[in-house]
Amino acid sequence: MGRWEPDALGRLQQAALALYGEQGFDNTTVAEIAERAGLTKRTFFRYFTDKREVLFWGSQELEEGLASGVGAAPESAAPLDAVGAALEAASGFFEQRREWVVRRQRIITANPELHERELIKLASLTRAIAAALRDRGVDDPTATLTAKAGAAVFEVAFEQWTDETNQRPLQELIRGTLEEFRAVADAR
Amino acid sequence: MGRWEPDALGRLQQAALALYGEQGFDNTTVAEIAERAGLTKRTFFRYFTDKREVLFWGSQELEEGLASGVGAAPESAAPLDAVGAALEAASGFFEQRREWVVRRQRIITANPELHERELIKLASLTRAIAAALRDRGVDDPTATLTAKAGAAVFEVAFEQWTDETNQRPLQELIRGTLEEFRAVADAR
Incomplete structure (x- = not known):
């Protein structure tokens, strides 16, 4: 021992x-x-x-947290709202260790091998969200499209949050980015 | 020689x-x-x-084709419509070699290393689309969100198209998936 x-x-x-x-x-x-x-x-x-x-310690925990967040959303919630709620709920995971996460991100961005690893973890996270949506009775392709939409929102909000000049909490950035995302889809 | x-x-x-x-x-x-x-x-x-x-021969050509497709969309086109048009225009690239693409996809899916490579190529494609949108005067985060939306639509349509039972042309699947994507974003 x-x-x-x-x-x-x-x-x-x-x-x-x-x-x-x-x-x-x-x-x-x-x-x-x-x-x-x-x-x-x-x-x-x-x-x-x-x-x-x-650098990727905790990603399994995050994945499980997001999946159970999707499952915990009210039954009446639209799929993308369920994902948005799960992402917001996960923001504490990052806020608790902001300085570490920001420094980590700088290291990952500078190294192609680590950047690739990050892409793979994000793809795995996206599949876990899609599976959690299917468990709520959401069919494909809606489940997959919604999970990918959630991943896009998270990536963009996360990048803003890790910017050194940023003062806004991640939860607020996720909420704002989700609205911007809806505007992107609505514009014709 | x-x-x-x-x-x-x-x-x-x-x-x-x-x-x-x-x-x-x-x-x-x-x-x-x-x-x-x-x-x-x-x-x-x-x-x-x-x-x-x-297995990844032609991905540079595809990336350039998509970027110029985004640039060629009418000035009045909304960002996601410009991306949708570029994706539809690129569908011929795949239709010309459907049998090869379907067999290729089966090999990539079966091999984690190749699957990772595919993720990296898709991320590069997404960045090229975002850059082409910025050249049209679309600001971030809209450019990045729109490019990621386009990538999600393409991935889902492409997966349906490479299904062995599929009879529908890729262009039609892209169009349908884009509409489904809009419905996902609209639902509240």
Whole structure:
């Protein structure tokens, strides 16, 4: 049994992000992350399969949170409203760790491999939302189109929120972007 | 100078697709593709950087075609209508080679690495559409949201079109899916 390490997870995440920012993602090793966090490589691998996964930790939790948010919307809610409500409910997940998320985003944007990984996670998230809509009795193609609409709204709102000059809460940006999205679809 | 090989490109594409279908993408080598096509490896590398790119040949052409399609829409067209028109205009690109595209899609769906590559190409296509909208004077976030809406419509229509039982032309599926997409956004 390993020694109990107070907040090992948080220390590893902070150390990784600091090193990725200082010397680049590609140039950083797991050994360096563990050392910076004052922990062992073995402890690192208790939390993450590799150095990339440090940046995507929590995405499974987010996916499940969004799916259950879609399921929890009132029965009368239109599909896109159910998705909007789930996205708004998930905004706390990001607000709690805004500084970390903003720094993480800068690292991901700078690295094509990480950017690709982000696309794959977003596609997985979109499929989970579509599946949650189907569980509400929404048929395809509506379920898939609604999930993709939700993903588009989230991506755009998230990019605005992670802008360094941004002062608005993510929840408000999601709501505003959803309205802009409806306007895009309405314009003829 | 190499010998002139009649339709070397088409022969390599057909040979690659046949081998990927028969023995799997991972188990196929460039040497085998060239041999099946009755050509040399050297000829293969005149057309493709690697065996993966055989499946994504033409995506640059498609991207440019879509961007110029967006630019060619009447000045009065709403952003999403401009994108819809560009997608419909691009449908011929796929109709001309339907059998090849359908078989290609089956190979891509079965292979996670290829599926990731497809996501990356789609993200690039989406950025090209957004840039073409900005050139028409459409501001962000409308340009980005509209491009993502267009990509969602295209993906869903394309999936229906590549279904083996499908009899409807891609252009008609794009038009119908765009209407469904508008209904999704309208429902409250």
